[in-house]
Amino acid sequence: MDSFADxxxxxxxxxxxxGYHGVMMEENALGQRFRIDLELGLDMSEAARSDDVASTISYAHIYDLVKEAFEERRFKLIEALGHHIMARLFERFDxxxxxxxxxxxxxxxxxxVAGEAAIEMVRTREQI
Structure with a gap:
C-alpha cells in the first residue's frame, strides 16, 4: 500500500x-471505556476552494455514524469493531x-499499571 502521509x-x-466489547465475561457485563482515533482520506480541493460543507464530509455526521456503528452490536475483538466502523463509514460516505x-x-x-491495549488498521475502499 502506498503512503498516505502527504x-x-x-x-x-x-x-x-x-461499550461492552471484549472476550472476557467482565467486559461484557460491566463494560469499559474505549477511545477511537480516525483519519479519513478524501480529496479536499473543492472544499478548500468553495468553503462549502457540501464539498466535504461533516465532522458531526462522521461522529454520529461512528457512535451508531460502535453501539449497534457487540464484538469480542477490537479488530472486528474497527473493521465494522470502517465498513460503515465507506458505505455511507462515497x-x-x-x-x-x-x-x-x-x-x-x-x-x-499504566498503558492501554490498542489496534490500528488502514484500509482503502477496495480492501473492505
Whole structure:
C-alpha cells in the first residue's frame, strides 16, 4: 500500500465511548471505556476552494455514524469493531478513499499499571 502521509485527511481523535466489547465475561457485563482515533482520506480541493460543507464530509455526521456503528452490536475483538466502523463509514460516505482507525482500550483487563491495549488498521475502499 502506498503512503498516505502527504494526502488530505479529516482527523477526529480521542472519541470516547462506553461499550461492552471484549472476550472476557467482565467486559461484557460491566463494560469499559474505549477511545477511537480516525483519519479519513478524501480529496479536499473543492472544499478548500468553495468553503462549502457540501464539498466535504461533516465532522458531526462522521461522529454520529461512528457512535451508531460502535453501539449497534457487540464484538469480542477490537479488530472486528474497527473493521465494522470502517465498513460503515465507506458505505455511507462515497467521498472517502481510505481510513486509518485506532481503537484503544485504556482499561483492558491486563496486569499493567499504566498503558492501554490498542489496534490500528488502514484500509482503502477496495480492501473492505
Amino acid at each position: 494526502r488530505d485527511r479529516i482527523i477526529l481523535a480521542g472519541l470516547a465511548f462506553y 467521498k472517502l478513499d481510505w481510513i486509518r482507525i485506532k481503537v484503544r482500550k485504556p482499561e483492558a483487563p491486563l496486569p499493567i
